[in-house]
Amino acid sequence: MNVWQGDAVTDARGYPVDSVDGRARRKRVPRRTLGEWDPATRGHDALETILAQNEIRDQRLLPLRHGRMAHSPWTYYRGAAAVMAADLASAPHTGIKVQLCGDAHVLNFGLWNTPERNLAFDLRDFDETLPGPFEWDLKRFLASLVVLSRANGLSEKRAKAAVRSGYAGYREWIGKYATWPELDIWYDSVSTDQLIAYTADDRDHQLDEAIERRAAKRSSRGAFKKLTDVVDGERVITEDPPYRTHALSDYEAQLQQIIEQYHRSVPDHISTLWSRFDLVDAVQQVVGVGSVGMRVFLALNEERRTGDPVFLQIKQAGPSVYEQFLGPSIYPNHGSRVIHGQRMIQSATDMLVGWTSIDGMDYYVRQFRDGKVIPDGEQIAPRLRQFASACGHVLARAHARSGDPAVIDAYLGSSGRVADALVDFAIAYADQNDRDHAQLQKAVVDGYIPAAPGWPGK
Numbered sequence: 001m002n003v004w005q006g007d008a009v010t011d012a013r014g015y016p017v018d019s020v021d022g023r024a025r026r027k028r029v030p031r032r033t034l035g036e037w038d039p040a041t042r043g044h045d046a047l048e049t050i051l052a053q054n055e056i057r058d059q060r061l062l063p064l065r066h067g068r069m070a071h072s073p074w075t076y077y078r079g080a081a082a083v084m085a086a087d088l089a090s091a092p093h094t095g096i097k098v099q100l101c102g103d104a105h106v107l108n109f110g111l112w113n114t115p116e117r118n119l120a121f122d123l124r125d126f127d128e129t130l131p132g133p134f135e136w137d138l139k140r141f142l143a144s145l146v147v148l149s150r151a152n153g154l155s156e157k158r159a160k161a162a163v164r165s166g167y168a169g170y171r172e173w174i175g176k177y178a179t180w181p182e183l184d185i186w187y188d189s190v191s192t193d194q195l196i197a198y199t200a201d202d203r204d205h206q207l208d209e210a211i212e213r214r215a216a217k218r219s220s221r222g223a224f225k226k227l228t229d230v231v232d233g234e235r236v237i238t239e240d241p242p243y244r245t246h247a248l249s250d251y252e253a254q255l256q257q258i259i260e261q262y263h264r265s266v267p268d269h270i271s272t273l274w275s276r277f278d279l280v281d282a283v284q285q286v287v288g289v290g291s292v293g294m295r296v297f298l299a300l301n302e303e304r305r306t307g308d309p310v311f312l313q314i315k316q317a318g319p320s321v322y323e324q325f326l327g328p329s330i331y332p333n334h335g336s337r338v339i340h341g342q343r344m345i346q347s348a349t350d351m352l353v354g355w356t357s358i359d360g361m362d363y364y365v366r367q368f369r370d371g372k373v374i375p376d377g378e379q380i381a382p383r384l385r386q387f388a389s390a391c392g393h394v395l396a397r398a399h400a401r402s403g404d405p406a407v408i409d410a411y412l413g414s415s416g417r418v419a420d421a422l423v424d425f426a427i428a429y430a431d432q433n434d435r436d437h438a439q440l441q442k443a444v445v446d447g448y449i450p451a452a453p454g455w456p457g458k
Contacts (some may be wrong), residue, residue, distance in 0.1 A: 001408070002029060020408070022410025023410050023413075027365050031411075031418050032417060033091075033092075034425060035423070035425045036170075043086070049082050062450065063287060064292050064293075066444060067451040071432050072151055073430075073433055074148055075289050076433065076436065077143075078105060079290040080433070081103045081128050081290055081322040085136075085325065086144075087323075092149070093133035093135065093136065094135055095132060095413075096408055096411060098134045099399075099402035100130055100322065101123050101129060102126070102320055102321070103128045103290070103368050104106055104140050104141040104144075106145055106388065107374070109121065109173075109391045111123065114347070114348035118346060120189045121195040122189070123345055123394060127290070127317065127338060129317075131326070131402070136322075139426075141391065142163045143425065145162040145388055145428040146163060147165055152384075154381060154426075159430075163388070169393045170393070171418075172392075174396045180400075180405075185400045189347035190397070194390070223369055224309040236260075237319060242286065244284070244298070247284060254358045255282055255314070261357075262355075262365050265355060265356055270354075277304065284298075293365075294316040297313070297315075298311060298313045311369065313365070313366055313369060315364055315365075317337070317338050318333040330450065334362040334364075335355030335362045335364035339354070345398040346398075350366050352365070352367050354364065
């Protein structure tokens with residue numbers, strides 16, 4: 001079934017069916033206007049937008065969320081996807097639709113194992129995924145480069161160079177994908193070797209070995225050694241209050257139902273595999289910045305025959321921050337929205353992913369760690385320009401899978417005016433982010449909102 005949305009024909013999921021004229025979209029949104037940011041037209045208060053997200057969260061964890069966001073402009077940016085969604089929606093958009101990652105900041109790209117156990121470099125966070133204008137992902141990604149640059153003491157010149165490199169990576173690969181057959185786009189991925197080719201220099205000849213060693217540790221078996229102990233003869237997940245606790249009294253019945261429904265939601269072959277595992281222990285977790293306050297559980301499961309461990313992360317999913325501007329998701333369960341979006345965007349997705357809903361709350365399930373190598377801002381800052389280029393490649397591939405790369409290619413064109421405009425936007429929005437962070441900090445200092453002090457590095 002095709003449905004009409006705006007002035008483009010889309011299928012029932014909201015993806016384009018018939019190509020629109022990319023060059024004609026320049027009349028709707030002239031490319032020079034991509035660089036414009038006017039705080040006077042944003043139409044919302046950033047602090048109130050942040051606080052409005054607290055309603056569906058665990059109220060006991062809100063001081064941690066506020067404390068993490070108040071720590072720095074960078075941690076604020078990571079937690080303020082809702083603020084930027086409202087800001088992006090305050091200006092005209094191209095209407096060139098893709099499956100948005102929704103939170104495509106630079107540290108939401110990373111490495112992990114494909115189902116074939118090969119490391120791939122890809123997007124890694126899909127809580128806000130929804131079909132929407134391609135430039136919204138691009139702007140959030142490029143602005144994040146400036147915010148991260150400032151957080152690590154890089155010069156404005158290097159920040160601008162990183163933005164240009166990130167856009168160049170995106171622009172180059174959108175142009176390539178515009179000429180590729182669809183199946184070739186869908187089979188394409190960015191390997192560890194390709195990432196190293198982007199980021200390594202002559203001194204980094206051992207970088208690939210370091211990545212492989214780190215990925216080997218970032219697994220269920222590695223987590224089993226690090227995060228569990230034997231207490232009174234029983235294997236348990238160790239506590240690290242308030243970031244990892246056994247305080248599940250409020251959710252114990254919920255969690256059991258979630259796991260049972262998860263078993264029924266996965267395909268038959270995964271259900272058969274999972275029938276050979278037993279739940280051993282579970283804790284409540286605090287993760288990230290934007291996710292703090294959402295109910296997140298870490299469940300330890302052991303294979304019955306050999307005792308081999310598998311950790312599952314069970315995470316509450318709410319509405320995407322873009323839904324109030326782009327319309328509701330077609331998926332009635334927000335966990336389903338996240339996983340379907342992930343499968344649309346990623347080159348290869350964890351085979352154990354699933355979703356469920358209990359007591360009016362939606363959840364999605366995935367393996368914990370599973371070879372994930374997540375970048376650290378301090379580590380990538382010295383080579384941010386190169387890393388940004390690799391991220392641009394990955395973002396282009398994600399958009400080419402779900403949208404029409406030829407339309408995006410035609411809209412962007414070959415001149416340098418888009419790059420100039422996006423540099424202007426990235427700088428201006430990083431300035432806005434600084435002001436919004438200062439507003440949050442003042443609210444904390446004034447006692448308007450509770451906040452746990454500092455950033456623990458968890």
